[in-house]
Amino acid sequence: MAHILNDNNLIAVLDIGTSKTCCILAYPESEDKAVIVGAGSYQSNGIKKSEIISLSLAVDSVRHAVASAENFIKERIKTVVATACVSTLSSTFIQDSLDIGGREVTQSDINRIMKTAQSKIPVTEDEILHCIPIDYSLDTRHSITDPRGLTGKTLYLSLNTVMTPPYPVRDMNAVLEQSHLSCSKKVASPYACGLACLTPEEKKQGTVVVDLGAGTTGIGVFYEDQLIYCTNIPFGGNQITQEIASTFKTSLNSAERIKTLNGSTLPSLTYEQEEIEIPLIGEDETVSVIRIPKAKIVYTIVPLIEELFERIRFLLERAGFYEICLNFVLTGGGSQLHGINEKASSILQRNVRTGYPVKLFDKNNIIPEHAYQSYMGCIGLLSYTSRILLNTPAHQRDVTTTGNKIIRFFRWFLDNS
Ligand SMILES: Nc1ncnc2c1ncn2[C@@H]1O[C@H](COP(=O)(O)OP(=O)(O)OP(=O)(O)O)[C@@H](O)[C@H]1O
Numbered sequence: 540m541a542h543i544l545n546d547n548n549l550i551a552v553l554d555i556g557t558s559k560t561c562c563i564l565a566y567p568e569s570e571d572k573a574v575i576v577g578a579g580s581y582q583s584n585g586i587k588k589s590e591i592i593s594l595s596l597a598v599d600s601v602r603h604a605v606a607s608a609e610n611f612i613k614e615r616i617k618t619v620v621a622t623a624c625v626s627t628l629s630s631t632f633i634q635d636s637l638d639i640g641g642r643e644v645t646q647s648d649i650n651r652i653m654k655t656a657q658s659k660i661p662v663t664e665d666e667i668l669h670c671i672p673i674d675y676s677l678d679t680r681h682s683i684t685d686p687r688g689l690t691g692k693t694l695y696l697s698l699n700t701v702m703t704p705p706y707p708v709r710d711m712n713a714v715l716e717q718s719h720l721s722c723s724k725k726v727a728s729p730y731a732c733g734l735a736c737l738t739p740e741e742k743k744q745g746t747v748v749v750d751l752g753a754g755t756t757g758i759g760v761f762y763e764d765q766l767i768y769c770t771n772i773p774f775g776g777n778q779i780t781q782e783i784a785s786t787f788k789t790s791l792n793s794a795e796r797i798k799t800l801n802g803s804t805l806p807s808l809t810y811e812q813e814e815i816e817i818p819l820i821g822e823d824e825t826v827s828v829i830r831i832p833k834a835k836i837v838y839t840i841v842p843l844i845e846e847l848f849e850r851i852r853f854l855l856e857r858a859g860f861y862e863i864c865l866n867f868v869l870t871g872g873g874s875q876l877h878g879i880n881e882k883a884s885s886i887l888q889r890n891v892r893t894g895y896p897v898k899l900f901d902k903n904n905i906i907p908e909h910a911y912q913s914y915m916g917c918i919g920l921l922s923y924t925s926r927i928l929l930n931t932p933a934h935q936r937d938v939t940t941t942g943n944k945i946i947r948f949f950r951w952f953l954d955n956s
């Protein structure tokens with residue numbers, strides 16, 4: 540596993556977000572346990588709507604975040620597992636079957652069905668981030684956890700293939716290269732967030748993690764312990780900030796401050812009386828202040844949030860997953876907006892809670908509690924690395940972990956044999 544671990548068995552994870560870039564360093568101790576020894580974050584520059592728009596600015600943010608994490612251990616890291624810095628994620632489902640002929644299923648049957656299923660992935664330029672076995676069936680027996688050793692006639696496999704357009708990934712590679720880092724695996728951000736904050740029960744039952752970022756909103760559906768669906772909506776907290784800035788003719792900085800301090804999704808009679816100050820930017824660039832009822836800020840935010848959750852519900856209904864999604868867990872900076880759980884719950888008609896890291900092995904309190912939402916992507920990457928990359932049995936493994944090249948090779952091999 541030398542390509543995943545740094546010297547001294549160190550895991551390094553990196554989350555390049557629209558608003559901040561975070562890095563955590565940890566030692567894997569056992570499955571599901573990585574002890575944090577360093578962390579750093581830095582304001583992201585050169586990222587818009589979760590994609591890179593300036594290589595040099597993004598490199599600068601990555602270098603700062605990584606350097607502050609390295610500072611804890613006084614060592615340099617070379618390789619990272621990172622969230623994919625992309626604005627578009629899509630799930631494609633692939634199903635395949637294999638004739639077993641009434642004998643016991645073996646590991647080599649699993650390998651074979653995996654390969655033939657992968658060969659059915661539509662050939663496009665898109666980058667494959669994940670290729671996750673989400674269901675095995677044997678004849679009429681469905682949701683089999685481990686088919687090895689069971690007897691049957693036909694083995695069926697369903698794969699969830701998470702894809703993203705190629706060019707943003709290449710830009711991300713360029714940023715990492717210029718930051719003198721190699722990347723052993725890119726992970727879809729909603730996948731990482733789900734691993735960070737969903738309980739084992741939630742991952743089994745059917746739960747949606749909604750990652751409310753600055754540039755995009757990520758959606759990940761977990762069921763029977765696997766990520767079965769993943770997508771992104773090109774709407775993030777920055778758009779709420781922009782709406783406040785343009786409605787009240789104030790700067791983006793002021794709008795951001797007003798949103799985080801006074802924003803809410805719950806209209807209240809007291810907000811009609813409560814006044815807040817808004818610095819106005821005039822054409823001559825002089826700044827004056829107006830006072831408005833807080834209710835006006837709330838009325839600006841509410842339609843945007845309502846539209847977002849209606850869209851999430853629509854996407855899940857269209858993909859056929861809404862019925863199995865019993866709970867919703869909100870993460871990312873936007874989950875800190877006052878009243879968002881109540882608003883989401885009324886639109887989604889489901890339980891909604893805020894996500895917090897399920898487990899954090901941080902004996903020295905390197906990550907302060909108030910920063911958990913910012914580090915959620917990285918915390919999930921730690922879980923992904925220690926659990927999925929290093930410890931998952933082969934029949935459940937995300938098969939892209941060995942790199943897309945393998946999948947491409949299999950496709951080429953099957954196409955040409
Ligand atoms: N209290 C709050 N109320 C409302 N919004 C908040 C609050 N705190 C943070 N935010 C918003 O959260 C967003 C940042 O979230 P986060 O750090 O998850 O984004 P990111 O990971 O950098 O972006 P992305 O994942 O979209 O690329 C910003 O838009 C910020 O305004």
Ligand SMILES: [Mg+2]
Binds near residue numbers: 557728753916
């Ligand atoms: Mg993010």
